Amino acid sequence: MSPIDEEQLQGLQGVRDFLRIRTSYDVLPLSFRLIVLDNDLLIRKSLNILIQNNIVSAPLWDSHNGRFAGLLTSTDFINVIQYYNQFPEQIDNVEKFRLSSLRDIEKAINVQTLETVSVHPSRPLYEACSRMLRSRARRIPLVDVDDETGRETVVSVITQYRILKFIAVNTEQHTSMMKRTIREINLGTYTDLATCKMTDSVLDVINSMVVRNISAVPVIDKNNVVLNVFEAVDVIPCIKGGAYEELKSTVGEALSQRPEDFPGIYTCQEDDRLDSIFQTVRQSRVHRLVVIDDNWHLKGILSLSDILKYVLFHGEEGDYFPQT
Ligand code: ADP
Structure with missing residues (x-):
């Protein structure tokens, strides 16, 4: 090794x-x-x-x-x-x-x-x-x-x-030892990504979240450039007051209802090392990272569960469990 x-x-x-x-x-x-x-x-x-x-x-x-x-x-x-x-x-x-x-x-x-x-x-x-x-x-x-x-x-x-x-926050002395890039340790999902466009209906995006059991879908333009991320929690303001019809509205309209303190989306690149990912987590309100290239093209998704699974189970015999 x-x-x-x-x-x-x-x-x-x-x-x-x-x-x-x-x-x-x-x-x-x-x-x-x-x-x-x-x-x-x-x-x-x-x-x-x-x-x-x-x-x-x-x-x-x-x-x-x-x-x-x-x-x-x-x-x-x-x-x-x-x-x-x-x-x-x-x-x-x-x-x-x-x-x-x-x-x-x-x-x-x-x-x-x-x-x-x-x-x-x-x-x-x-x-x-x-x-x-x-x-x-x-x-x-x-x-x-x-x-x-x-x-x-x-x-x-x-x-x-x-x-x-x-x-x-508490184990910087350990996380700073993790110098492999996310590409090298194959962290995150890079194939068969669920994505949406600003003009897609909220209902369609919800359906894809349910089918895939995921809670966020990157919003891209026609050139695969990342514009935003639609999250399951974005549904809540849409149906306020029982307005289930609002779901026919577009992703773009729904995103405009986000609270003012919305922390924004976080990105990383495949050549980022795990220690720098932990630094981002330490400093910001990160709920997932969208993996992009130099030109903001979508490459993949790094979810918190991807990181936690790696941290808990990587290299542990018998502790691997397949993703569904
Ligand atoms: P989240 O809650 O951020 O959706 P999960 O922890 O449910 O993330 O992710 C489960 C698995 O699905 C992870 O391996 C993650 O990389 C993958 N995943 C998350 N979002 C997407 C997406 N939009 N397209 C494809 N795979 C995804």
């Missing part, structure tokens, strides 16, 4: 050891707010609450059984949209649906029900991270269970974004 690979592996090992001695509690800020929604709430109202509070997901609580009932995310709203499109005669009922009906909606449109994985906040971060990657969830709720009463408490939710940020 070359010295550069050896150093890279040593860096990876350092990060893994760090994740094994830290817990999800360590990732949480000292003070934070948590909005938990009752499963009996109307879906329409839950959407308004997310928008008013400037959040994109929330844990659900089953108050009849005093139990955690899963996580509400933009995927659920996308499912409601799909349902409405498949059963347009049901539009009046869509207004009456409660969060507890989300599972029935999934069944009706025949999408795979997401596992309601959760993790105890004092388990090692490595475990939280690997459970998240294995279940393909981008966020995982931290659920504490009282030993005596068995009662559950939702403590918080951690995301791939937060974990990667935590790694980038």
Whole structure:
């Protein structure tokens, strides 16, 4: 093995050891707010609450059984949209649906029900991270269970974004050892990319996100130049107030509704080294990187899960699991 690979592996090992001695509690800020929604709430109202509070997901609580009932995310709203499109005669009922009906909606449109994985906040971060990657969830709720009463408490939710940020900020001595370029370690997706144009309808883009189980699609022009990225969360303002018809609007129109504090999109090149990717993650609010060439032509996508999978599992025997 070359010295550069050896150093890279040593860096990876350092990060893994760090994740094994830290817990999800360590990732949480000292003070934070948590909005938990009752499963009996109307879906329409839950959407308004997310928008008013400037959040994109929330844990659900089953108050009849005093139990955690899963996580509400933009995927659920996308499912409601799909349902409405498949059963347009049901539009009046869509207004009456409660969060507890989300599972029935999934069944009706025949999408795979997401596992309601959760993790105890004092388990090692490595475990939280690997459970998240294995279940393909981008966020995982931290659920504490009282030993005596068995009662559950939702403590918080951690995301791939937060974990990667935590790694980038706290393990610079290890990530700075990762000097291989993303091309050399084949990190990211470069073939069969899902893309869209500014003039495509939001509905078409949503369909491709559902089919591919991805949460972002680069927006390109006719010369394959990257203009923007359409994200699953961009759907939320589009359907505000139950305006499901708005989805016929174009990607360009939807992107113009982004909040003012939208952090923008991040790019990288195939010759960028992993240590510099970590530097970007440390300094910015990165949710994925679009891989481009010198002229902004689209080359690929580097998602947070691509990076985390590499960091956790590269070179670990028996720990490889194929992408679906
Ligand atoms: P995201 O949440 O950013 O969509 P995921 O973690 O779901 O990313 O990505 C899952 C896999 O799909 C990753 O290997 C990623 O590189 C790939 N991927 C993400 N977006 C696209 C896209 N638009 N086209 C093709 N593959 C993609």
